[in-house]
Amino acid sequence: MNFKDLMAYKLSFQLAMEVFETSKSFPIEERYSLTDQIRRSSRSVSVNLAEAYRKIIYPAHFRSKLTDSDGENSETQVWLDFAVECKYINKEQHLELSSKTEEVGKLLNYMINNPEKFGSSKTRN
Numbered sequence: 001m002n003f004k005d006l007m008a009y010k011l012s013f014q015l016a017m018e019v020f021e022t023s024k025s026f027p028i029e030e031r032y033s034l035t036d037q038i039r040r041s042s043r044s045v046s047v048n049l050a051e052a053y054r055k056i057i058y059p060a061h062f063r064s065k066l067t068d069s070d071g072e073n074s075e076t077q078v079w080l081d082f083a084v085e086c087k088y089i090n091k092e093q094h095l096e097l098s099s100k101t102e103e104v105g106k107l108l109n110y111m112i113n114n115p116e117k118f119g120s121s122k123t124r125n
Contacts, residue, residue, distance in 0.1 A: 001118075001119070003050045003052075003053035006053070006118075009046055011100065011107065012046045012104045013046045014100075015076075015097070015100045015104060016039075016042040016046055019038055019039060019080075020039055020042070022089060022093060022097070023035045023039055025088070026088045030088070038080070038083065045072045045104060046069075048066070048068040049069045052066045052068075056118060056119055056120050057120070058120075059115050062118075062120045063115060069108055070112065074101075076101055077101045
Protein backbone atom coordinates (compact mmCIF):
# COMPACT_ATOMS: atom_id res chain seq x y z
CA MET A 1 0.00 0.00 0.00
CA ASN A 2 1.12 3.51 -0.81
CA PHE A 3 0.41 6.32 1.67
CA LYS A 4 -1.66 8.02 -1.03
CA ASP A 5 -4.08 5.07 -0.81
CA LEU A 6 -4.84 5.75 2.85
CA MET A 7 -8.28 7.27 3.46
CA ALA A 8 -6.77 9.65 6.03
CA TYR A 9 -4.33 10.94 3.41
CA LYS A 10 -7.00 11.37 0.76
CA LEU A 11 -9.34 13.26 3.09
CA SER A 12 -6.60 15.41 4.62
CA PHE A 13 -5.28 16.35 1.18
CA GLN A 14 -8.78 17.23 -0.01
CA LEU A 15 -9.35 19.30 3.13
CA ALA A 16 -6.07 21.18 2.62
CA MET A 17 -7.13 22.06 -0.92
CA GLU A 18 -10.53 23.26 0.31
CA VAL A 19 -8.85 25.36 3.00
CA PHE A 20 -6.57 26.83 0.33
CA GLU A 21 -9.50 27.77 -1.91
CA THR A 22 -11.50 29.17 1.00
CA SER A 23 -8.57 31.20 2.34
CA LYS A 24 -8.13 32.98 -0.99
CA SER A 25 -10.95 35.29 0.10
CA PHE A 26 -9.36 36.22 3.44
CA PRO A 27 -8.34 39.88 3.81
CA ILE A 28 -4.90 40.93 2.61
CA GLU A 29 -3.89 41.96 6.13
CA GLU A 30 -4.22 38.30 7.18
CA ARG A 31 -1.78 37.07 4.51
CA TYR A 32 1.12 36.50 6.92
CA SER A 33 -0.92 35.41 9.89
CA LEU A 34 -4.19 33.52 9.66
CA THR A 35 -4.04 32.77 5.93
CA ASP A 36 -0.47 31.49 6.04
CA GLN A 37 -1.00 29.56 9.27
CA ILE A 38 -4.19 27.77 8.23
CA ARG A 39 -2.65 26.79 4.91
CA ARG A 40 0.50 25.49 6.59
CA SER A 41 -1.29 23.49 9.27
CA SER A 42 -3.81 21.96 6.87
CA ARG A 43 -1.04 20.90 4.49
CA SER A 44 1.08 19.52 7.32
CA VAL A 45 -1.57 16.92 8.12
CA SER A 46 -0.95 15.13 4.82
CA VAL A 47 2.80 15.73 4.91
CA ASN A 48 3.19 14.24 8.39
CA LEU A 49 1.00 11.31 7.42
CA ALA A 50 3.25 10.61 4.43
CA GLU A 51 6.32 10.82 6.68
CA ALA A 52 4.66 8.49 9.19
CA TYR A 53 4.06 5.91 6.52
CA ARG A 54 7.75 5.92 5.59
CA LYS A 55 8.51 5.05 9.24
CA ILE A 56 5.94 2.28 9.38
CA ILE A 57 8.44 -0.43 10.31
CA TYR A 58 9.27 1.51 13.49
CA PRO A 59 6.04 1.53 15.55
CA ALA A 60 7.12 4.32 17.92
CA HIS A 61 8.20 6.60 15.06
CA PHE A 62 5.06 5.75 13.11
CA ARG A 63 2.86 6.75 16.03
CA SER A 64 4.93 9.85 16.74
CA LYS A 65 4.52 11.19 13.20
CA LEU A 66 0.82 10.34 13.26
CA THR A 67 0.41 12.34 16.46
CA ASP A 68 2.20 15.23 14.74
CA SER A 69 -0.33 14.93 11.93
CA ASP A 70 -3.19 14.88 14.43
CA GLY A 71 -1.77 17.96 16.16
CA GLU A 72 -1.66 19.85 12.85
CA ASN A 73 -5.24 18.79 12.21
CA SER A 74 -6.28 20.24 15.57
CA GLU A 75 -4.39 23.44 14.77
CA THR A 76 -6.33 23.72 11.52
CA GLN A 77 -9.55 23.44 13.52
CA VAL A 78 -8.52 26.34 15.74
CA TRP A 79 -7.68 28.51 12.72
CA LEU A 80 -11.11 27.69 11.31
CA ASP A 81 -12.62 28.85 14.60
CA PHE A 82 -10.75 32.14 14.26
CA ALA A 83 -11.86 32.49 10.63
CA VAL A 84 -15.53 32.16 11.49
CA GLU A 85 -15.28 34.47 14.50
CA CYS A 86 -13.52 37.09 12.35
CA LYS A 87 -16.30 36.61 9.78
CA TYR A 88 -13.92 35.50 7.02
CA ILE A 89 -16.04 32.37 6.54
CA ASN A 90 -19.69 31.81 7.31
CA LYS A 91 -21.04 29.31 9.83
CA GLU A 92 -21.96 26.84 7.08
CA GLN A 93 -18.41 26.84 5.70
CA HIS A 94 -17.08 26.48 9.23
CA LEU A 95 -19.34 23.51 9.94
CA GLU A 96 -18.43 21.80 6.67
CA LEU A 97 -14.67 22.24 7.09
CA SER A 98 -14.77 21.46 10.81
CA SER A 99 -16.63 18.21 10.23
CA LYS A 100 -13.89 17.22 7.79
CA THR A 101 -11.18 17.95 10.37
CA GLU A 102 -13.10 15.75 12.82
CA GLU A 103 -13.29 12.92 10.29
CA VAL A 104 -9.56 13.19 9.56
CA GLY A 105 -8.90 13.18 13.31
CA LYS A 106 -10.92 10.00 13.78
CA LEU A 107 -8.99 8.26 10.99
CA LEU A 108 -5.64 9.39 12.39
CA ASN A 109 -6.58 8.23 15.89
CA TYR A 110 -7.61 4.86 14.52
CA MET A 111 -4.18 4.56 12.91
CA ILE A 112 -2.44 5.65 16.11
CA ASN A 113 -4.35 3.08 18.17
CA ASN A 114 -4.06 0.27 15.60
CA PRO A 115 -0.64 0.58 13.95
CA GLU A 116 -0.46 -3.15 13.31
CA LYS A 117 -3.38 -2.89 10.88
CA PHE A 118 -1.20 -0.69 8.71
CA GLY A 119 1.83 -2.98 8.78
CA SER A 120 3.69 -1.15 11.52
CA SER A 121 4.98 -4.31 13.19
CA LYS A 122 6.10 -5.88 9.91
CA THR A 123 8.76 -4.94 7.42
CA ARG A 124 7.67 -3.63 4.06
CA ASN A 125 8.96 -4.69 0.67
